[in-house]
Amino acid sequence: MRRLLLLLALLALLAGCAPAAPGPQPTVALAPTQARPPVDPASVVTITFGGIGRERQIFEPLIEAFNSANPDIQVQFVDINNLYKQSTPEIRSTRLVLRAVDTTYDNLTITEEDLNQGLVRDLRPLMEADPGFDQADFYPGTLAQSRIGEAMYMLPRVIIPPVFYYNKRLWNEAGLPPPNPNWPLSDMLDTAARLARTNGPAWWPTTSSKPSPAARW
Numbered sequence: 001m002r003r004l005l006l007l008l009a010l011l012a013l014l015a016g017c018a019p020a021a022p023g024p025q026p027t028v029a030l031a032p033t034q035a036r037p038p039v040d041p042a043s044v045v046t047i048t049f050g051g052i053g054r055e056r057q058i059f060e061p062l063i064e065a066f067n068s069a070n071p072d073i074q075v076q077f078v079d080i081n082n083l084y085k086q087s088t089p090e091i092r093s094t095r096l097v098l099r100a101v102d103t104t105y106d107n108l109t110i111t112e113e114d115l116n117q118g119l120v121r122d123l124r125p126l127m128e129a130d131p132g133f134d135q136a137d138f139y140p141g142t143l144a145q146s147r148i149g150e151a152m153y154m155l156p157r158v159i160i161p162p163v164f165y166y167n168k169r170l171w172n173e174a175g176l177p178p179p180n181p182n183w184p185l186s187d188m189l190d191t192a193a194r195l196a197r198t199n200g201p202a203w204w205p206t207t208s209s210k211p212s213p214a215a216r217w
Helices: 002-017 053-069 081-085 093-100 112-116 124-129 168-173 185-195
Strands: 045-051 073-079
Touching: 045 053, 045 093, 053 073, 081 093, 093 112
Parallel strands: 045 073
Antiparallel strands: none
């Protein structure tokens, strides 16, 4: 089980660093291994790994290296791109992917129902059993985004923080205080409305009951 968690972590980290378009196929140097007794084909565990087809060549060298080092566990790459085209309002694409593959690095929308029905597994027991796994290796708050209750259903692979841009000149002309990173959404919307200058009604409603005198409609 520790080897499976390590594989998932390596695949997730590789996906987070992968370019938008696949580059030259990387080479993976395999460490020399001692001779092993032949593995009974009936005892081999096969794990399907779902990914976007254009990124196959990025993952295949890593999968090949893992399969060579672990002949009793074989990973197979599965293209999940077509599954998204088959989704309907009644069948979410997330469920189509979860039913088609054992593991995936894609950013799926997981619900508590998915967890209760066994479509995803709780990784926390594996994390706690692995002495090499350190939650401090992740940015603060990232693990919480992949948690439902106390269950951890995914390891984060990429962070996309929201960014707020503003015009400093207009900001200063309006006499507004500098933006606060701890702003609630209501304060940001009210401030945006105070900076708005349009000839029609406000398209971005404020959360306050009275219009700001600094707004010019």
